[in-house]
Amino acid sequence: QIHFILLFSRQGKLRLQKWYTTLPDKEKKKIIREIVQIILSRNQKTSSFVDWKDLKLVYKRYASLYFCCAIEDQDNELLTLEVVHRYVELLDKYFGNVCELDIIFNFEKAYFILDEFIIGGEVQETSKKIAVKAIEDSDMLQETVEEYMNKPAF
Amino acid sequence: MPAPIRLRELIRTIRTARTQAEEREMIQKECAAIRSSFREEDNTYRCRNVAKLLYMHMLGYPAHFGQLECLKLIASQKFTDKRIGYLGAMLLLDERQDVHLLMTNCIKNDLNHSTQYVQGLALCTLGCMGSSEMCRDLAGEVEKLLKTSNSYLRKKAALCAVHVIRKVPELMEMFLPATKNLLNEKNHGVLHTSVVLLTEMCERSPDMLAHFRKVRQLSSSQLVPQLVRILKNLIMSGYSPEHDVSGISDPFLQVRILRLLRILGRNDDDSSEAMNDILAQVATNTETSKNVGNAILYETVLTIMDIKSESGLRVLAINILGRFLLNNDKNIRYVALTSLLKTVQTDHNAVQRHRSTIVDCLKDLDVSIKRRAMELSFALVNGNNVRGMMKELLYFLDSCEPEFKADCASGIFLAAEKYAPSKRWHIDTIMRVLTTAGSYVRDDAVPNLIQLITNSVEMHAYTVQRLYKAILGDYSQQPLVQVASWCIGEYGDLLVSGQCEEEEPIQVTEDEVLDILESVLISNMSASVTRGYALTAIMKLSTRFTCTVNRIKKVVSIYGSSIDVELQQRAVEYNALFKKYDHMRPALLERMPVMEKVTTNGPTEIVQTNGETEPAVLETKPPPSGLQPASQANDLLDLLGGNDPVIPTAPSSKPASAGGELLDLLGDLNLTGSPVSAPAPQITQPPFLLDGLTSQPLFNDVAAGIPSITAYNKNGLKIDFTFERSNTNPSVTVITIQASNSTELDMTDFVFQAAVPKTFQLQLLSPSSSVIPAFNSGTITQVIKVLNPQKQQLRMRIKLTYNHKGSAMQDLAEVNNFPPQSWQ
Numbered sequence: 001q002i003h004f005i006l007l008f009s010r011q012g013k014l015r016l017q018k019w020y021t022t023l024p025d026k027e028k029k030k031i032i033r034e035i036v037q038i039i040l041s042r043n044q045k046t047s048s049f050v051d052w053k054d055l056k057l058v059y060k061r062y063a064s065l066y067f068c069c070a071i072e073d074q075d076n077e078l079l080t081l082e083v084v085h086r087y088v089e090l091l092d093k094y095f096g097n098v099c100e101l102d103i104i105f106n107f108e109k110a111y112f113i114l115d116e117f118i119i120g121g122e123v124q125e126t127s128k129k130i131a132v133k134a135i136e137d138s139d140m141l142q143e144t145v146e147e148y149m150n151k152p153a154f
Numbered sequence: 155m156p157a158p159i160r161l162r163e164l165i166r167t168i169r170t171a172r173t174q175a176e177e178r179e180m181i182q183k184e185c186a187a188i189r190s191s192f193r194e195e196d197n198t199y200r201c202r203n204v205a206k207l208l209y210m211h212m213l214g215y216p217a218h219f220g221q222l223e224c225l226k227l228i229a230s231q232k233f234t235d236k237r238i239g240y241l242g243a244m245l246l247l248d249e250r251q252d253v254h255l256l257m258t259n260c261i262k263n264d265l266n267h268s269t270q271y272v273q274g275l276a277l278c279t280l281g282c283m284g285s286s287e288m289c290r291d292l293a294g295e296v297e298k299l300l301k302t303s304n305s306y307l308r309k310k311a312a313l314c315a316v317h318v319i320r321k322v323p324e325l326m327e328m329f330l331p332a333t334k335n336l337l338n339e340k341n342h343g344v345l346h347t348s349v350v351l352l353t354e355m356c357e358r359s360p361d362m363l364a365h366f367r368k369v370r371q372l373s374s375s376q377l378v379p380q381l382v383r384i385l386k387n388l389i390m391s392g393y394s395p396e397h398d399v400s401g402i403s404d405p406f407l408q409v410r411i412l413r414l415l416r417i418l419g420r421n422d423d424d425s426s427e428a429m430n431d432i433l434a435q436v437a438t439n440t441e442t443s444k445n446v447g448n449a450i451l452y453e454t455v456l457t458i459m460d461i462k463s464e465s466g467l468r469v470l471a472i473n474i475l476g477r478f479l480l481n482n483d484k485n486i487r488y489v490a491l492t493s494l495l496k497t498v499q500t501d502h503n504a505v506q507r508h509r510s511t512i513v514d515c516l517k518d519l520d521v522s523i524k525r526r527a528m529e530l531s532f533a534l535v536n537g538n539n540v541r542g543m544m545k546e547l548l549y550f551l552d553s554c555e556p557e558f559k560a561d562c563a564s565g566i567f568l569a570a571e572k573y574a575p576s577k578r579w580h581i582d583t584i585m586r587v588l589t590t591a592g593s594y595v596r597d598d599a600v601p602n603l604i605q606l607i608t609n610s611v612e613m614h615a616y617t618v619q620r621l622y623k624a625i626l627g628d629y630s631q632q633p634l635v636q637v638a639s640w641c642i643g644e645y646g647d648l649l650v651s652g653q654c655e656e657e658e659p660i661q662v663t664e665d666e667v668l669d670i671l672e673s674v675l676i677s678n679m680s681a682s683v684t685r686g687y688a689l690t691a692i693m694k695l696s697t698r699f700t701c702t703v704n705r706i707k708k709v710v711s712i713y714g715s716s717i718d719v720e721l722q723q724r725a726v727e728y729n730a731l732f733k734k735y736d737h738m739r740p741a742l743l744e745r746m747p748v749m750e751k752v753t754t755n756g757p758t759e760i761v762q763t764n765g766e767t768e769p770a771v772l773e774t775k776p777p778p779s780g781l782q783p784a785s786q787a788n789d790l791l792d793l794l795g796g797n798d799p800v801i802p803t804a805p806s807s808k809p810a811s812a813g814g815e816l817l818d819l820l821g822d823l824n825l826t827g828s829p830v831s832a833p834a835p836q837i838t839q840p841p842f843l844l845d846g847l848t849s850q851p852l853f854n855d856v857a858a859g860i861p862s863i864t865a866y867n868k869n870g871l872k873i874d875f876t877f878e879r880s881n882t883n884p885s886v887t888v889i890t891i892q893a894s895n896s897t898e899l900d901m902t903d904f905v906f907q908a909a910v911p912k913t914f915q916l917q918l919l920s921p922s923s924s925v926i927p928a929f930n931s932g933t934i935t936q937v938i939k940v941l942n943p944q945k946q947q948l949r950m951r952i953k954l955t956y957n958h959k960g961s962a963m964q965d966l967a968e969v970n971n972f973p974p975q976s977w978q
Contacts, residue, residue: 014212020282022248029214046520047484076456077489078449079409082399086406104169105162107212108205111241119313120281120320122350125343126406127396134306138271141233149198151232 002080002121003055003070004031005114007103010064012036015103016110020121039066049077060084064100086128087117093132112138158191159184161205168213181215192223201227201238208242221246221253228260233272236264240275249285258288265295270306273299277307281314289318293325300332305341312336312347316354326355326362337380342397342404345384349410352377356417367418367425378418378428385411385432389439400444412436412453419461426462433458437470445485448478452489459497472497472504479511484520491515491526498533509534513543516550521557528558532565540573544583551591559594563587567599577610578656581617589624592631600636605749607641616656618645623660626670630679636687639674642667643691644746647698664702668692672709685721689713693728697743707732734923737905860976865969866952870897871926873906873952875969877976887948887976889938895926897958904956906936911949915941926956940977948977 007016014032023031038050039059050057052070058080059068067084071077090113091098095106103110116131118124125131143151159167164184171177188203196203204223211217224247227239247254257279264276277299280292296318299311315329329351336348356363366377388403397404415433419426436454441447451474458471475497478490494512498505512534515527528550535543544566551562566587574580584603588595607617621638629635642649646667652659674680674688689710696706710732713725731739862876873893880886895901902925910916921936942948950969957963 014214017212019248022250022283024250045484047488047522049485049488049522051522051525076409076413076449076453078445078452078485079406081485082405082446082449086399105165107209108161108238108241112237115278115282119278119310120317122313122316122347123406124309124313124347126346126404127342129396130343134271134274138233138237138274141269141271142237143232143234148232148234151230 001072001075002083002118003072005070005118006032006035006066006068007110008032008036008066008068009100010040010066012040015065015100016107016114018111018114018118035068035070039068048081058084062088065103083118083123087114089128090117090131093128094135109135158187158199158203158206161202161209164206165209168209177213181210181213185210185215189219192219197230201232201235204242205238208238208245211245217246221251225253225256225260228257228264233269236272236275240279244279244282248283249288254285255287258291261288262292262295265292265299270304273307274310277310277314281310281317284317284321286321289321290325293318293322293328297328297332300329300336305339305344308339309341309343309347312344312351316347316351319354319358323358326359329355330362330365337377337384342407346404346407346410349381349407349414353410353414353417356414363417367422378415378425381411381415381418382429382432385415385436389436399446401441402446402450405446405450408436408450409453412450412457416457416460419457419463421462423462429457429461430463430467433463434467434470437467437474442477445483448481448483448486448489452478452493455493456496459493459501468501469504472501472508476508476511479508479515484518484523487515487518488520488523488526491523491530495526495530495533498530502534505530506534509539509543513546516546521555524554525558528554528562528565532569535569535573537573537575540569540575541579544570548583548586548590551587556594559591560596563591563595564599567602571606577613578616581607581610581613581620585617585620585624588631588634588637592634595631595633597633600633603637604640607637608644608746609748611748613656614641614645615648615654615659617641618649619654619657619660622649622662622667622670625674629670629674629677632681632684635674635680635684639671639684639687639691642671643687643694646691646695650699664695664699665705667695667699668702668705668709671695675709675713682718682720685718686724689721689724689728693724693731694743696732697740735920737903737924861973863969863971863973865891865950865971866954866965866967868965868967869958869963870895871901871954871956872896873954875972877973879976885941885943885945887940887942889940889976891936891938893926893934893936894930894932895928896930898928899959900928901926901956901958901963904934905954906934907953907955908938909951909953910940911946913942913944913946914948917941942977945978947974948972 001020003019003021005016005018006014008014014036017028017032019028035052035057038052039057042050048058048060050059055070055072056075056077057068057070058077059066060081061067067088069080069084071080088098091103091110094109094113095102113131113135116125116134125134168177168180171180184206188207191199191203200223204220204227207217207220207223220242224239224242227235228243230236230239243257247257261276261280261284264272265280267273267276277296280288280296284292296311296314299307300315302308302311315332319326319329333348333352333355336351337345339345339348352366356366368376385408388408391403393401394403397407399405402408412433415425415429419429433454436450437458440450440454442451455471455474458467463471472494475490475493478486479494481487481490491512494505494508509531512527512530515523516531518524518527528547531543531547531550547562547566547569551559551566554562566583570580570583574583584606588603607614610617618641621634621641625635625638629638646664648654649667650662650664652661654660671688671692675685675692680688692706692709696703699706710725710728713721714729716722716725731742860877860879862874864872865875866873871893872895873891876890876892878888878890880888891906893904893906904921904924904926906918906921908916908918917939919937919939921934923934926932926934940948949972951966952969953964953966955962955964
């Protein structure tokens with residue numbers, strides 16, 4: 001099971017945080033600081049895996065963004081790299097040539113896409129087409145301004 | 155009130171901030187605006203405001219005041235609201251929040267919504283962060299959706315069920331029926347999540363596992379064959395654009411199936427057999443040029459190693475790992491080492507074949523790879539390869555990162571202990587570790603090493619010489635200095651006498667040795683514990699060195715006023731040893747005997763430091779019989795503590811002056827005049843007089859009635875005995891002796907010894923001093939406890955030694971005038 005996913009820039013700015021376990025806010029902040037520091041200090045010659053506490057961190061850099069997943073001991077690290085890659089592909093398919101700015105300005109969409117790919121730390125959909133279609137269909141459901149204004153709140 | 159600014163607008167604005175302070179100011183301003191908007195219960199812009207709040211939350215600012223707003227959004231009819239509302243809930247409303255449970259009803263409603271995307275939102279939220287209570291409430295809804303034909307919902311429901319089971323394991327049973335035909339789906343999403351669900355169930359419950367191994371699925375086939383079939387289809391079927399990843403069809407599903415197969419095949423012959431073929435197929439046919447293929451191979455190898463696979467398959471698996479080790483990709487090497495570590499116990503020989511590649515990985519630049527290579531290397535050390543492996547590992551110890559050194563050192567000690575080809579090699583290896591990584595060696599390694607050195611009797615001279623040389627240059631590494639101090643203290647005599655056989659003996663004087671020990675004592679680098687070692691070592695040398703005893707005395711007395719309490723206590727006690735108890739000093743500071751081998755489970759085992767037992771002996775001042783029997787018989791100790799059943803010999807008419815005859819005394823004594831019988835009943839290890847003697851008063855009032863006697867009176871030395879009987883143990887008599895001196899000169903170095911017949915036991919406590927002042931101006935008192943279980947007539951032989959008027963005096967006498975009340 002994936003415990004959490006973090007996206008951050010090369011300056012250490014957080015772009016997305018998804019937690020699949022419950023932790024106090026303070027703890028989360030501390031973990032983020034720690035992990036960002038560990039990963040940013042790794043050089044090119046190292047592997048993509050870091051032993052951290054009782055978890056394994058799997059990370060990969062795409063352009064200016066670091067994608068980091070924390071998995072359990074029995075999870076397959078190499079497959080997790082594929083999971084990360086698939087997420088990037090989904091973002092790319094949705095946004096078209098995705099870059100960090102897309103994720104900054106449309107962070108809620110990044111979350112929506114992630115939520116169509118992973119639930120509770122496990123992959124729910126292995127087809128790129130189906131996952132992206134679900135997002136696009138949901139987008140269609142979002143009301144136009146008139147519809148929005150006219151629909152009841154509760 | 156103007157409309158709140160849009161989300162993207164806000165993001166743009168905040169990004170223009172040049173300093174943290176500027177950003178904070180913007181945020182605070184916007185938060186204030188959002189707060190008042192919330193207060194106005196504004197429906198229109200609630201969604202926009204919450205979205206902005208979530209952005210600010212990601213930047214690290216507090217957003218808890220938006221929690222209730224999320225609830226309102228979730229309850230709204232607008233899809234836009236719900237989407238943001240559920241996102242906000244997942245970010246702000248985890249189960250630790252009070253208002254978390256307020257979501258339950260909304261989620262329940264939305265699980266039954268007419269729009270599948272709304273249902274999806276609800277399922278996702280529940281499956282990511284629902285609390286146990288919420289899971290309990292909504293498990294039924296999830297179970298319903300698990301049976302729907304809508305694959306979009308079914309896959310989500312499956313993962314939701316996984317979460318419910320993780321939170322509330324007891325609910326597992328209720329999902330069982332729904333799993334019956336999950337695998338009949340064509341939809342990969344459903345297949346994948348179903349496999350995850352089945353995995354979770356099998357991992358958590360052995361009953362479930364047994365159930366799934368046996369039960370017939372709806373389509374008349376068992377689970378394992380079904381999984382095998384699905385996997386086969388994935389491999390054999392042609393290109394499927396929807397699920398293709400670099401030429402491999404749905405690697406995510408393949409890996410999950412392999413993992414489930416692993417669990418099903420573990421410890422189960424039938425299941426393992428059913429999957430042998432497919433595993434071989436996957437292992438040989440998977441494309442290895444890209445990471446994705448290797449991910450599948452990796453999982454396959456793990457499965458093969460974990461189930462009851464046939465040996466051919468296992469060899470195939472290990473070879474795959476061997477190939478991985480040679481791969482340029484670090485990630486591949488990393489997983490190879492991890493897997494080999496898991497299998498090294500069970501398939502030791504197969505892994506041994508790759509030993510040299512593994513050892514090469516010690517030189518890798520990646521920390522995780524190095525660590526695994528190190529652990530694996532230790533696992534591969536055996537009697538045959540120990541010399542070569544140790545060479546590599548010592549080299550590694552030299553150059554590795556500090557975080558490894560402690561573990562590496564411990565590992566080397568352990569391996570050396572198990573497989574050392576010779577004692578010399580063993581000592582050399584220990585020395586190498588101590589000098590290379592001396593400050594990283596674990597604290598508990600020190601006692602282990604000391605024990606090892608003690609037991610390598612023939613290497614003492616060599617060891618102490620090497621240790622001495624090692625700390626001469628540098629005494630900053632504490633564990634090294636501790637071991638060295640201890641050895642120098644024990645074997646310093648060997649050091650100065652230049653007895654080393656193994657290598658060229660060095661010329662060292664007593665003063666030079668004391669120099670280095672004193673340097674350790676003084677140095678700022680020395681820890682308190684280390685100083686303790688050094689001081690004790692110096693003290694021990696007082697009985698091994700001949701010319702420098704005065705220097706030692708001086709050092710010891712200086713530290714009597716040390717600020718360090720531990721050192722001070724030691725010094726004071728050692729001082730006392732020089733002064734009042736000098737007669738005991740040789741015995742107490744004797745060479746340590748070979749220790750009982752304590753089985754070490756690992757470097758973490760704590761072993762009593764022998765270096766500490768000496769001060770302990772001094773602190774509690776036990777009767778001399780409490781000391782370990784030394785290898786050389788000390789007559790005094792034997793007499794007082796031992797109860798060796800001595801075969802009675804013919805009474806000797808004249809006691810000689812050597813110590814040995816004391817033992818004869820035991821045989822001399824007739825027991826109430828009857829002929830000496832065959833060896834008296836064996837008295838095993840005396841439980842001694844302390845049995846039955848607790849802290850309560852020993853003496854009863856009857857004691858007042860026992861008359862005292864003069865046991866000895868000669869040459870101005872008079873010894874009186876007074877008696878007391880124990881309350882709790884009628885066999886015990888406590889005798890207090892008082893020695894007085896009527897001559898005009900002091901009697902010094904006075905020692906009183908006593909022997910009693912075999913059926914008695916004797917315990918001599920410490921004397922008040924060893925000097926009897928002249929002119930009866932003072933006495934020495936000493937307590938003797940006699941155990942007389944057979945209530946025999948009490949008789950005693952005593953031996954007195956002391957110095958008087960410049961000459962050594964000695965006398966033996968028999969005490970026969972014990973009053974009957976003292977023993978009846």
